[in-house]
Amino acid sequence: MSDRFDFDLLTLGAGSGGVAASRRAAAHGAKVGIVEASRVGGTCVIRGCVPKKLLMYAGQYGDALREAVEYGWVLPEGDLPRFDMGRWAQRKAAEIDRLEGVYRQLLANSGVTLFEGRARVLGPHTVQVGDRTLRARHLLIATGAAPVRDSVEGIAACPTSDDLLDLKALPADATVLGAGYIALEFASMLARLGVAVRLVYRADLPLRGFDDDVRRRLAAALDQTGIELVSGQGVKAVRGGPGRWEVVLADGRRLQASFVLNATGRRPNTAGLGLDTLGIALGDNAAVPVNEQLQTVAEGVHAIGDVTDRLNLTPVAIAQGRALADALFGPAHRMPDLRQVATAVFTLPPVGTIGLTEDEMQQRREPYRVFEADFRPMRQAFFGGTERCYMKLLVDDTTDRVMGLHMLGADAPEIVQSLAVALTCGATKAQFDQTLAVHPTAAEEFVLMREPARVVRSFS
Ligand SMILES: Cc1cc2nc3c(=O)[nH]c(=O)nc-3n(C[C@H](O)[C@H](O)[C@H](O)COP(=O)(O)OP(=O)(O)OC[C@H]3O[C@@H](n4cnc5c(N)ncnc54)[C@H](O)[C@@H]3O)c2cc1C
Numbered sequence: 419m420s421d422r423f424d425f426d427l428l429t430l431g432a433g434s435g436g437v438a439a440s441r442r443a444a445a446h447g448a449k450v451g452i453v454e455a456s457r458v459g460g461t462c463v464i465r466g467c468v469p470k471k472l473l474m475y476a477g478q479y480g481d482a483l484r485e486a487v488e489y490g491w492v493l494p495e496g497d498l499p500r501f502d503m504g505r506w507a508q509r510k511a512a513e514i515d516r517l518e519g520v521y522r523q524l525l526a527n528s529g530v531t532l533f534e535g536r537a538r539v540l541g542p543h544t545v546q547v548g549d550r551t552l553r554a555r556h557l558l559i560a561t562g563a564a565p566v567r568d569s570v571e572g573i574a575a576c577p578t579s580d581d582l583l584d585l586k587a588l589p590a591d592a593t594v595l596g597a598g599y600i601a602l603e604f605a606s607m608l609a610r611l612g613v614a615v616r617l618v619y620r621a622d623l624p625l626r627g628f629d630d631d632v633r634r635r636l637a638a639a640l641d642q643t644g645i646e647l648v649s650g651q652g653v654k655a656v657r658g659g660p661g662r663w664e665v666v667l668a669d670g671r672r673l674q675a676s677f678v679l680n681a682t683g684r685r686p687n688t689a690g691l692g693l694d695t696l697g698i699a700l701g702d703n704a705a706v707p708v709n710e711q712l713q714t715v716a717e718g719v720h721a722i723g724d725v726t727d728r729l730n731l732t733p734v735a736i737a738q739g740r741a742l743a744d745a746l747f748g749p750a751h752r753m754p755d756l757r758q759v760a761t762a763v764f765t766l767p768p769v770g771t772i773g774l775t776e777d778e779m780q781q782r783r784e785p786y787r788v789f790e791a792d793f794r795p796m797r798q799a800f801f802g803g804t805e806r807c808y809m810k811l812l813v814d815d816t817t818d819r820v821m822g823l824h825m826l827g828a829d830a831p832e833i834v835q836s837l838a839v840a841l842t843c844g845a846t847k848a849q850f851d852q853t854l855a856v857h858p859t860a861a862e863e864f865v866l867m868r869e870p871a872r873v874v875r876s877f878s
């Protein structure tokens with residue numbers, strides 16, 4: 419490193435991607451600094467994946483208690499125990515503190531220097547944090563994203579997932595706006611925790627971009643758990659304030675709610691970052707445009723993760739961060755392939771998916787076979803439960819390669835994670851058929867589907 423620079427690499431944002439990139443760069447011998455405006459760990463650890471999943475676990479205990487009775491457990495007389503959000507919040511805060519400590523330690527052990535404060539780019543190689551000016555050969559923009567607050571008139575005042583995860587008590591009812599990952603996961607969890615939930619969305623089905631057969635069944639499953647689905651409805655405005663909200667729908671209807679969750683999307687944290695001083699013009703949704711090597715138009719400036727608004731998932735940000743550090747300071751690197759990334763939606767029941775949807779298979783205009791299983795799992799059947807499990811494989815009819823794998827049902831994220839290895843290796847349907855089942859499991863259905871539900875040779 420020349421004396422002109424304080425660091426070889428200065429990372430803006432200590433979230434999933436920024437921490438991974440910084441630690442890997444330091445392991446390659448680079449002198450690395452990282453700037454964090456809020457808490458170390460970023461969205462995933464502090465206000466995303468981790469606390470979200472901890473709340474989902476809380477929701478599952480309600481089901482477990484109800485099912486336990488059916489399975490022969492004798493619970494104390496009277497009502498089932500109730501959920502106390504305050505107690506969960508206390509434990510959650512302690513766990514997030516612990517994890518933040520782990521992240522800080524990881525940075526320190528790697529020799530990465532942490533600067534606490536908001537970073538602002540002043541020009542090439544130069545960043546201001548508080549009253550310090552830092553100079554680095556390479557800058558890495560990893561500032562993530564935050565909830566959109568201007569999607570609907572009046573929505574800026576509404577709570578977002580950040581606020582919900584910090585509640586000390588649950589509302590009696592909640593109206594959730596949106597039908598993406600966050601809307602569905604939180605609608606689902608709140609409903610299981612005893613909140614009367616209404617989900618308002620513009621399309622006919624929730625979860626745009628996922629396979630339609632999964633979307634249809636997910637809508638039915640949410641309806642079955644008592645969530646009121648208000649589909650095909652835009653939102654004109656939100657009025658009111660804490661405890662007393664009014665949602666004005668596009669058709670003029672007015673819905674009253676004691677809590678409204680703004681789950682209408684997220685936007686990259688680029689406002690006021692000073693990227694204009696580097697000649698970087700922001701793209702759609704204020705994202706930082708990058709090429710396949712994660713380079714911006716500015717020399718020596720890269721960007722990874724949610725701030726690029728491509729595939730906004732933690733493992734993607736981490737893989738990009740590590741690959742980039744390898745490219746800049748290491749002997750070898752391979753940029754992650756984003757064409758086939760497994761993902762899960764932690765609804766109850768959850769969704770797991772990898773590869774193409776049937777709509778995308780249609781767009782390829784190549785013949786394909788569809789294999790499906792739709793059944794009531796053993797665990798539900800035992801007590802007459804209604805929750806179902808749906809699995810779908812999309813197979814290229816010419817090459818026999820499995821192009822898409824979709825599941826809605828208990829443990830879908832865990833099952834799809836394992837099968838993602840097979841799809842990443844280019845597995846064929848014949849190889850699925852050769853695989854012996856683990857019995858009795860739900861996952862075994864994926865290797866037991868013999869007859870296609872349909873063979874598709876015409877395309878709409
Ligand atoms: C509620 C919720 C649940 C989610 N669940 C999942 C899940 O289950 N699985 C999954 O894969 N993904 C999930 N995600 C998405 C996942 O959290 C993100 O994709 C991931 O955190 C992106 O990492 P990142 O490093 O790009 O950004 P972030 O983790 O957001 O980190 C960016 C960091 O930059 C900091 N920062 C911003 N501006 C500045 C500045 N000017 N100066 C200094 N620091 C700055 C921020 O404070 C933040 O700490 C979830 C997201 C949310 C909101």
Ligand SMILES: NC(=O)c1ccc[n+]([C@@H]2O[C@H](COP(=O)([O-])OP(=O)(O)OC[C@H]3O[C@@H](n4cnc5c(N)ncnc54)[C@H](O)[C@@H]3O)[C@@H](O)[C@H]2O)c1
Pocket residue numbers: 569570595596597598599600601603619620625626652653681682683684729730731761762763764
């Ligand atoms: N399990 C996971 O991996 C997980 C969980 C949460 C978030 N995430 C990541 O975070 C990203 C952001 O999640 P998200 O749910 O905030 O965004 P999203 O883009 O997935 O969903 C936003 C929703 O809001 C709706 N919407 C947008 N503008 C609107 C308007 N003006 N009026 C009414 N509805 C409107 C959209 O139609 C969509 O249904 C996800 O795309 C995902 O990459 C991942």
